[in-house]
Amino acid sequence: MAMIDRSFTIIIWIMAGLVLLAFGWLVSDVVVQGAPKLSWQFLMDEPTRSGREGGIYPIIVSTLLILMTALVVVLPLGLGSAIWLAEFSSKSSKRVRTTRLILDVLAGVPSIVFGLFGYAFFCGFLDLGFSILSGGLTLACMMLPILIRTTEAGLAAVPQDWRKAGAALGMSRTTLLWQVLLPYASPAITAGLLLSIGRATAETAALIFTSGYVDRMPESINDSGRALAVHIYDLSMNVVGGDKASYGSALVLILMVVIINLSASTLSEFWLEKKISRLK
Amino acid sequence: MLSKSLTLLLTLYIVFAGTAVVHAKGNTRLVLTGSSTVAPLALEMAKRFEKSHPGVRIDVQTGGSSRGVVDARTGRADIGMASRSLNQSESDLFSHTIAFDGISIILNKSNPINSLSNVQIQNIYTGKIRNWYQVGGPKMPITVVNKAEGRSTLELFLHHFGLKNSNIKASVIIGDNQQGIKTVSGNPGAIGYVSVGAAEFEEGYGTPIKLLPMSSPLSRPLNLITKQAPDGLAKQFILFAQSSEVNDLIEEQYFVSLAAPSK
Amino acid sequence: MSEFLSPPKNIDRWLGIGLSMLMGLVALLLILIVAFLASEAWPVIQGDSWARFFNSDGWYPLENKFGLLPMLWATLAVSVGAVVLAFPLGLGSAIFIEYYAPRVIGKPFSSVVTLLAGVPSVVFGLWGLTELVPLINNVHPPGASLLTAILVLTLMILPTISLTSRSALSSLPAHLLQNSAALALSKKSMIVGVLVPTASKGIVGGVLLALVRALGETMAVLMVAGNVVQTPSGLFDPVRVLTANIALEMAYATGEHRAALFASGLLLMVLVICVVWMTSRLSSGEVNGYD
């Protein structure tokens, strides 16, 4: 018995070790090759010679703007849909089951198809042109299924007792949702949000066709702007001798994701602490 | 707390987006879309052009030669970019060559083979020769690197060696040049074909690849495409892109300028 | 689960209506995407010409051969392989964070996993191409292969499984832990016998999300899989997946070739629908009642 328990512990540690190892390999590769390029100037300059020299300032700005655009759309739409699915719909109804199917399928659409769709629909049909706006909207489409699924799962995991308690006190679902359910589910929601932000910042194929390739400073969200992932892809695949700058940009992108993750989880923990006093 | 910071962010964003709408698109804007091979070059040309023509904005987009052709035809772009010649169904469009891209066979540096005949290359690509010792090299299986269907370099290669794509026995199929170079540099038994300029740069840079001398040079044109005979700003830019003012930019991207065409 | 709700008063009704409209918008989006795909693929799927997707030998669109089956098998092999590897690792690391790691290790470890989710696929691809492919080439050329694609994809979907499993585990009610501890269960039996099964719904959801993501992943697989159109017969065979097919050739495709690429996108959607449908069949069941 103790033997089994012991070996299980060892297996779990080994698994964690493996994950860490693979990650370490990947990241150290990026850090070793990208660190020499990293400097204040690299962050603050415009790119020159197709990005081989100069910096990535306009690209960082474009990336953040695209992400913001996507979030502005995805947060209300995604959280709203998830709340409807988890709290306001009857689970067994056909409509809900169809919706779920649709979401799962949406999660599996290859990013390049999203890109081509965004190109035809947002850039073309809605006449938004190749712009940060089009790119953000396309990304939003990709993020939706991830955010909805994880938020829904988070809400479903909230103990039923509190819904009963709320009902017995004659409270509205809205109050209960806002005061109890959402705060309690917020770690799961944050995890989902981070997952989808991660996917969005890492996205290349969908953005090449929508937000575009222009590497100058965007003046507005109607301007085309190059995202970091697109920049990395272009440097490593199309620009001869772009590898160094490519790794440098990859390092910046990873750092950016770290910062976003940290601030999001801090924010959500703060909210949690404020609302919920949970015992762990 | 969360809701407050969200509101703040949202407000900032809306203010920003609001100013966006005020920025009306001027008519001094030119949109180029298409080939990912041409795009980095066109982008640099555009930057230089913008400098000498204040107020003009040129947006260069990438996405592939076919996109360049389609966008030029539908008018979504003022100028398309293609790293190939127009085919018959596209003869209604106008193409303007701005540079050439040569193609070279590359091997891994550790491979002692220094030249291959056309017949040997044919046999390697059709799978009749599968090991380097059959052409006088070490005992080592050959990794044949081919390009994906539709790419102009593939067509050029097939045409030059009189091959059919369905007869080629490839071990790896790649998209872009750099992927080809990375594949060959990481594999001692690999053979592939990529842009000369890219290969020369990487070889000089220390990447473990080597170029094989070719009996006759292979090259493809890099084109700008318009729907009609160009006029106005588009015409100015195309003429600029074909002028000697941009030779240094072309060389920087390891292409061959019009002044010294290789074909 | 969540059907035990307070009675609707007006605010609830309006909120419900508003939310369902949002949901409708999202559903509309997918329908738009599928319609878009279908309309682009229409030239090659109308009439009975779609049959050539399944009976052509090989994929040579310029020679009018449109065999998609080898790529379908390759897509399945790569995705299932990646999930088989990523599932134990992902679940294991979630268990590690929740129940084994001391706090000083657990927190950084979990941020590492989240971070992994944000690494762009190009970087995974680049790393796979320059580090993993040469390594595997030493074992069995050409290196770019089914195995490489599986390994790279494993790393890419691991965070999805790990993060969703973890949030499923962490939202288990505390009394469950106490109860099983009270039964003097060993930690392992507690986790394997009680906690993981109870959280299984969330975990399965995460695995599904990961599988579907694996099916749809493009850039990284394109860079490491070798992209030769053939039915995989071994781990070291180079293969081409459906998404890579689109990305590789779309840039240069015109006419029927282009339409055929959209058809391969459509086929991928059909695949995803099958997977989703099967999972929903597997996990459907128990209705929570009262009393």
Add this chain to the structure above:
Amino acid sequence: MSNGLVKGNAYTLGSIEQGEPCCDPIPHFSINNLAVSYHNEMVLSNVSLEVYKGCITALIGPSGCGKSSFLTALNRLSDMVPGAEVSGDIVFEGENIFDASIDVRALRTKVGMIFQKPNPFPLSIRKNLELPLKEHGVRNKSEIESKIFDALQSVGLWDEVKDRLQSSALSLSGGQQQRLCIARALILEPSVLLMDEPCSALDPISSGIVEEMIQRLAGRYTIIIVTHNLAQARRIANYAAFFWMTERVGKLIEFGQCRPLFESPQHSLTAAYVSGEMG
């Protein structure tokens, strides 16, 4: 006095006229021919009885005989259970609670409910009490304060928690949590408290405290309590209703004053159950 009692229920043999009346037997709930089914499967049928104002009515019987279903029908929480259907009449304070004109939320503020497992919200102690108040329109700060004080006082929790109202309700012991839940129900000033085995998840000492408190609340509130603890029912209840399952459907077997029902049951099933021979 109890003329409506027997109608439509052949099993209800007991009569409240046995023994001294313990309190004013003014009907607070009049239940007539109540039946509950889930997904078309009948779990409780043909229940008629009256619940008297200010009295404690204990519902006893084995598990699964429909006691909890009966209880949730009284504040229409059963509406929310998927597949649940309730038929019959329940008249509460002069109105049939199944009338379309009934405001269910208002009903639930008048009929509070306590669950088997303490379920305070994962908020601070204060917020647990504040939330329902604010939800029902109490905004005045000092009014909220005094109501919180009153509610905690009446469950005997004030002295225990007055210094840590900001700390998590989940940090309280099980018994304290349950009393907090009762305070949370009381703060809306209901006239009825429904209690679904409120002590069964608690340790004996906490259980004793809660039981004592329930007794103190009697008189001010009408209390209906489901309990498996016969001794407890006997100690605290004025009236008792015995449920039993026949042919997989729950039925009310006997209803009457508590002591007579335990000491001289009219029905053989009741006699067997209370003596411990069966159940």
